[in-house]
Amino acid sequence: MAYQVNGxxxxxNPTAARLRELAEQMPNSQVxxxxxxxxxxxxxxxxxxxxxxVDDATNSRGxxxxxxxxxxxxxxxxxxxxxxHMVVVDGYIGSxxxxxxxxxxxxEAANANVAGMxxxxxxxxxxxxxxxxxxxxxxxxxxxxxxxxGYPNDRIIAVDLASNVTRVLNSDYFGESKxxxxxxxxxxxxxxxxxxLHAGCKVVPLDGENKTIIIVGLSGTxxxxxxxxxQLGSKPAQDDFIALMPGGRxxxxxxxxxxxxxxxxxxxxxxxxxxxxxPDAYLENVSxxxxxxxxxxxxxxxxxxxxxxxxxxxxxxxxxxxxxQFLLILNRxxxxxxxxxxxxxxxxxxxxxxxxxxGTSAGGKDEEGKFLRxxxxxxxxxxxxxxxxxxxxELLDSHEIQAFVLNTGRVGGGDDHSGSKKVTIPISSAVVQxxxxxxxxxxxxxxxxxxxxxxxxxxxxxxxxxxxxxxxRQDRMDEHDAMVARLKRERTEFLGSFPxxxxxxxxxxx
Numbered sequence: 001m002a003y004q005v006n007g008x009x010x011x012x013n014p015t016a017a018r019l020r021e022l023a024e025q026m027p028n029s030q031v032x033x034x035x036x037x038x039x040x041x042x043x044x045x046x047x048x049x050x051x052x053x054v055d056d057a058t059n060s061r062g063x064x065x066x067x068x069x070x071x072x073x074x075x076x077x078x079x080x081x082x083x084x085h086m087v088v089v090d091g092y093i094g095s096x097x098x099x100x101x102x103x104x105x106x107x108e109a110a111n112a113n114v115a116g117m118x119x120x121x122x123x124x125x126x127x128x129x130x131x132x133x134x135x136x137x138x139x140x141x142x143x144x145x146x147x148x149x150g151y152p153n154d155r156i157i158a159v160d161l162a163s164n165v166t167r168v169l170n171s172d173y174f175g176e177s178k179x180x181x182x183x184x185x186x187x188x189x190x191x192x193x194x195x196x197l198h199a200g201c202k203v204v205p206l207d208g209e210n211k212t213i214i215i216v217g218l219s220g221t222x223x224x225x226x227x228x229x230x231q232l233g234s235k236p237a238q239d240d241f242i243a244l245m246p247g248g249r250x251x252x253x254x255x256x257x258x259x260x261x262x263x264x265x266x267x268x269x270x271x272x273x274x275x276x277x278x279p280d281a282y283l284e285n286v287s288x289x290x291x292x293x294x295x296x297x298x299x300x301x302x303x304x305x306x307x308x309x310x311x312x313x314x315x316x317x318x319x320x321x322x323x324x325q326f327l328l329i330l331n332r333x334x335x336x337x338x339x340x341x342x343x344x345x346x347x348x349x350x351x352x353x354x355x356x357x358x359g360t361s362a363g364g365k366d367e368e369g370k371f372l373r374x375x376x377x378x379x380x381x382x383x384x385x386x387x388x389x390x391x392x393x394e395l396l397d398s399h400e401i402q403a404f405v406l407n408t409g410r411v412g413g414g415d416d417h418s419g420s421k422k423v424t425i426p427i428s429s430a431v432v433q434x435x436x437x438x439x440x441x442x443x444x445x446x447x448x449x450x451x452x453x454x455x456x457x458x459x460x461x462x463x464x465x466x467x468x469x470x471x472x473r474q475d476r477m478d479e480h481d482a483m484v485a486r487l488k489r490e491r492t493e494f495l496g497s498f499p500x501x502x503x504x505x506x507x508x509x510x
Contacts, residue, residue, distance in 0.1 A: 022112030091122025200227030217330030248323030248399030430458030
């Protein structure tokens with residue numbers, strides 16, 4: 001039975017034009033030089049510390065609340081909604097008629113930009129849509145202007161996997177709408193025998209075949225950039241989440257893109273820049289002056305500026321997606337992780353579970369700049385993390401996938417270290433092309449047992465491919481060796497902290 005919306009005024013599935021009209025009425029919105037709407041939200045990132053799962057509907061070891069407390073929050077929110085002007089947006093997560101799920105967002109009209117952005121990401125309902133008969137599989141009920149006293153920042157994202165209802169109180173950040181539905185969808189995919197991956201997907205035509213690449217990465221690691229950067233006429237198929245099913249089958253989720261805008265430059269990311277500057281794109285927490293001039297490099301408010309737009313702007317892959325052949329695990333690092341490393345089966349599951357990267361503004365101030373390990377680079381997996389690693393092993397057994405770790409950061413230190421080197425977008429692009437064409441030459445790394453590149457067409461700096469050489473040239477081998485020992489110890493301890501995780505993953509780290 002679908003949740004009954006009892007606001008004082010409810011608009012069902014309003015058009016994009018109507019949501020744009022409501023968004024322009026918001027006091028914290030303005031029209032930019034591009035003719036699109038920019039909104040400065042009170043909240044500038046996801047609220048991880050305020051996110052709780054209902055304890056009787058999950059085996060997660062993360063933050064939980066009782067069923068009784070969820071019901072109290074629900075009653076508080078329902079009483080508030082009764083006096084509010086609300087909008088309801090219905091659509092699908094996924095386009096495959098045999099796999100898609102019905103999704104609903106119930107949103108305060110006072111924050112209509114969130115509804116407008118979500119409408120761009122849902123696949124649309126058909127001509128036979130009937131709001132009274134629509135039974136959503138996932139529902140996000142969102143009241144940005146209702147506080148939740150007693151929770152961090154008086155804010156709560158309460159997730160009930162039994163009913164697949166998420167209640168968001170006191171956040172006006174769009175990411176809580178987008179991830180609210182996808183978090184519940186994660187569980188749906190798992191129960192169907194697959195695994196939801198926080199990943200982009202692209203298809204590369206080569207020698208009469210269409211090569212499918214999955215790009216896994218925490219927000220801010222370059223997942224979107226890697227997905228949209230073109231090699232050999234490649235086309236993006238999905239930007240942020242996919243379902244990987246037995247046999248390597250891939251299902252997409254969203255009809256639009258939610259991309260970071262910090263440092264957006266048409267020279268390096270022309271497709272994303274083009275889409276972001278279209279009149280119907282939405283901007284969130286992007287710097288805009290009183291004349292509507294946009295500055296993608298100004299971070300005085302936040303680095304986590306965002307945009308949504310229809311996927312059609314980047315000319316996506318629209319044909320059938322072949323089973324995945326390549327898996328790229330992104331790691332924005334600053335030390336001894338090479339630009340690319342090739343993994344065997346158990347190493348793939350292990351490094352997938354390690355989910356190593358340097359945190360960005362997408363995770364808020366608690367994560368930005370800190371070294372993180374997020375299993376599967378998926379902070380939205382609402383189950384015990386051992387389920388994720390073990391399911392990945394099962395999927396790798398069902399279909400051969402070549403897997404790699406890609407460092408999208410630096411080697412040899414941060415950007416304040418004079419001896420360090422940046423792994424640039426052109427380097428990463430050359431690596432991806434070399435992977436698809438099979439033109440990279442490899443050797444076994446003496447420290448970690450994976451393979452590192454000895455030659456990549458288009459990359460003339462061996463030190464970004466083998467950081468050990470950089471440290472040796474700079475007489476920093478003591479620092480290098482200490483880091484190797486520390487990483488091995490920490491990685492083993494981290495994977496060992498998940499009861500029930502297949503022991504082969506831990507052993508694969510050497």
